[in-house]
Amino acid sequence: MSDLITPELFDHLVSLAALELDADEAEYLRGQLNNQLKVIQELREIPIPEDVQPAAHGVPFPPQISPKPRTDSWIPYQQPEEILAQAPQVEDRYIVVPDIPHTELE
Amino acid sequence: MTMDLCGFSAYEISALIHRREISAVEVLEAALRRVEAVDGRPGSIEPGELTLEDLQKVHALINLTANRARARAETVDQMLAAGEDPGPLAGVPFTVKDIFCVRGTPSTAGSRILANFCAPYTATPVERMEAAGAVMLGKVNMDEFAFGSSCESSAFQPSPRNPWKLDRVPGGSSGGSTASVAAGEAPLSLGTDTAGSIRQPAAFCGVVGVKPTYGRVSRYGLIAFASSLDCPGPVARNVTDAALALKMIAGPDPHDGSAAVLPVPDYLAALEESIRGMRIGLSPDYFRITYPDPQTGELLQLPLPAEIEQVVRQAAEIYAGLGAEIVEDVPMPNNRHGIPTYFVISRVEAASNLHRYDGVKYGYRTPVQTADLGEMYRKSRAWGFGKEPKLRILMGMYVSAAQYSQQYYERALRVRTLIRRDFEQVFDPDGKYRLDALLTPTTPTTAFAFNAVYGNSVLMQYADQLTVAANHAGTPGISLPAGLDRQGLPLAIQLLGADFCEAKLFQIGRAYEMATAGEDWRKAQPAALQPNS
Numbered sequence: 001m002s003d004l005i006t007p008e009l010f011d012h013l014v015s016l017a018a019l020e021l022d023a024d025e026a027e028y029l030r031g032q033l034n035n036q037l038k039v040i041q042e043l044r045e046i047p048i049p050e051d052v053q054p055a056a057h058g059v060p061f062p063p064q065i066s067p068k069p070r071t072d073s074w075i076p077y078q079q080p081e082e083i084l085a086q087a088p089q090v091e092d093r094y095i096v097v098p099d100i101p102h103t104e105l106e
Numbered sequence: 107m108t109m110d111l112c113g114f115s116a117y118e119i120s121a122l123i124h125r126r127e128i129s130a131v132e133v134l135e136a137a138l139r140r141v142e143a144v145d146g147r148p149g150s151i152e153p154g155e156l157t158l159e160d161l162q163k164v165h166a167l168i169n170l171t172a173n174r175a176r177a178r179a180e181t182v183d184q185m186l187a188a189g190e191d192p193g194p195l196a197g198v199p200f201t202v203k204d205i206f207c208v209r210g211t212p213s214t215a216g217s218r219i220l221a222n223f224c225a226p227y228t229a230t231p232v233e234r235m236e237a238a239g240a241v242m243l244g245k246v247n248m249d250e251f252a253f254g255s256s257c258e259s260s261a262f263q264p265s266p267r268n269p270w271k272l273d274r275v276p277g278g279s280s281g282g283s284t285a286s287v288a289a290g291e292a293p294l295s296l297g298t299d300t301a302g303s304i305r306q307p308a309a310f311c312g313v314v315g316v317k318p319t320y321g322r323v324s325r326y327g328l329i330a331f332a333s334s335l336d337c338p339g340p341v342a343r344n345v346t347d348a349a350l351a352l353k354m355i356a357g358p359d360p361h362d363g364s365a366a367v368l369p370v371p372d373y374l375a376a377l378e379e380s381i382r383g384m385r386i387g388l389s390p391d392y393f394r395i396t397y398p399d400p401q402t403g404e405l406l407q408l409p410l411p412a413e414i415e416q417v418v419r420q421a422a423e424i425y426a427g428l429g430a431e432i433v434e435d436v437p438m439p440n441n442r443h444g445i446p447t448y449f450v451i452s453r454v455e456a457a458s459n460l461h462r463y464d465g466v467k468y469g470y471r472t473p474v475q476t477a478d479l480g481e482m483y484r485k486s487r488a489w490g491f492g493k494e495p496k497l498r499i500l501m502g503m504y505v506s507a508a509q510y511s512q513q514y515y516e517r518a519l520r521v522r523t524l525i526r527r528d529f530e531q532v533f534d535p536d537g538k539y540r541l542d543a544l545l546t547p548t549t550p551t552t553a554f555a556f557n558a559v560y561g562n563s564v565l566m567q568y569a570d571q572l573t574v575a576a577n578h579a580g581t582p583g584i585s586l587p588a589g590l591d592r593q594g595l596p597l598a599i600q601l602l603g604a605d606f607c608e609a610k611l612f613q614i615g616r617a618y619e620m621a622t623a624g625e626d627w628r629k630a631q632p633a634a635l636q637p638n639s
Contacts, residue, residue, distance in 0.1 A: 005504065009504075013500045013503045013504055014500065016503045017457070017496070017499045017500055017503050018480070018483040018487055019487050019488055019491070019499070019500075020484045020488040021488065021496070025493065025496070028493065029497050029500060032497055032563045032564075033497065033501055033504070035563070035564050036449055036563060036564055036567075038403055038564075039405065039445065039446050039449060039567075040449050040450060040505070040514065041446075042405075042443065043443070043446050043450070043514065043517050043518060046443060046524070048517070048521065048524065052520050052523045053520065053523060054516055054519030054522070055519055055522040055523040055578075056519070057320060057335075057580055058320060058525075058526050058577070058578055058579040058580025058581065059320045059321055059366075059580030059581070059605050061321065064367075065321070065366040065367050065368050067358060067360070067363050067365065070360065079226065083226055086226070086467065086468035086469075087466070087467055087468060088468075095467060097466055097479050098476050098477070098481070098482045099477070099479065100478065100479045101478045101479065101480055
């Protein structure tokens, strides 16, 4: 079977994934993706009856065991400085990032 | 006191401490001495070369929190001195997979991208262990973001080694948890299981590992991998301790909308009651394995290795001898689709969960001056993530892309329904099989050597082929030590049950433990604990 993930498609996925790869890493990862896809193809062969719906998770969560939605109330966090202290760059309690690319709409 | 406190189980330690025959501080000091003797240097993102000494140590821990533990142990002793009850796990040391946030400690998920992250809050299961009086010894190593079955993918090296044979992996992703418990550093650990990540390393390390029902244990404070599959659970050296720990951590949590609102039964109440009349199933679908040929990638169907099959058959005989009814030829035809289905679902969810690591709010940000935000994301993620997270993100992107989603992701979700139906049918109390538990092997092999599988992501994923179906189904499972193979490596059996039937699995597991209590292999000690190892 020829590679489903061509170098061009792979580069597109890398950009969607917000990654940068060196050549060796790219070769290894593309090879592994194609190997995994050979296994995944098995899914196409499985006969699935029409009535079989997708399962978002295995265990059904009927209302009697599901938590009730909580009230939508604001609970202030007690130590916001601790949260901010985790940010790589902060000025005047604002988290600073490099320029955000943008396009002017016509 | 000369007794080996590290060999005691959690319930024994708690009883001794409650009777004030020993103190929590003494127990902790014994655990710290054990760590000092067997664990070696902790995993680090700048490890340098591995030394010969490194190869002789367990390396379960990333971060030993000794001072924090001493303060906790002193509190337990003070409470007892004041006539207060510190809780059912008073003074019991435990380790925590580094995927649980614990306030004020680094919580890394085994990744460079979180190496500098210090959690501002504590995960509910850890908080509940501590509320029950247990003393956290430290955070243990794991596969990066739980993506693996050997711990070799951790960014923190040296990665854990199997205490039974130090040239073997401990399994994964909760391999630090199972190695620390097998090496006697703590009688309990908390891990997580997404495809087998508690049960598989428990099998490799000769300890008990429990994957509870999805929704049984809160995931608040857990670093997410695959949100429709992730389950926190306990690792222990015996069933009683595992039952005790699950009882402490399970139950509803206002912080987690996926934690079921169901009371937690007393898992210890009927633990040693007879299993006479229970129906225990054997399925031919768990006695053959798929082996991806490393050269050709072809998926070969092979019988289970003889030694592994033998312990499962022997367990069935033991159960029959205890009065259980063994039900043969139970069909689990969709079991073999578990891995392909998992390759899709877990990758989509992982890619989604890993998108939050972007160098903005916490974690690693590239020190390189970047032209714009996009470049900052790419450079931060390029250095921060290892190969396995990159691989999972890329696959998740591909199989959920608009043009491929129907053929892969949606199809995988429908196959999950088929897998779930297998379990529903065999546990249906009005059905043909009416099982109380399904008895299976936990793993297709015993612990493999370092670098034997790592690097081949397909082969590594198939290490979970006998555990993953229960994650798709959401149903509970427990792995129990069942002997040693010819090489002295642990063998294991697995019990799978119906939703929220953990009490039954503990009871059936304990019955096996009692029936095999006198066997020679139960007296064997891991190599890491033997002098001159």
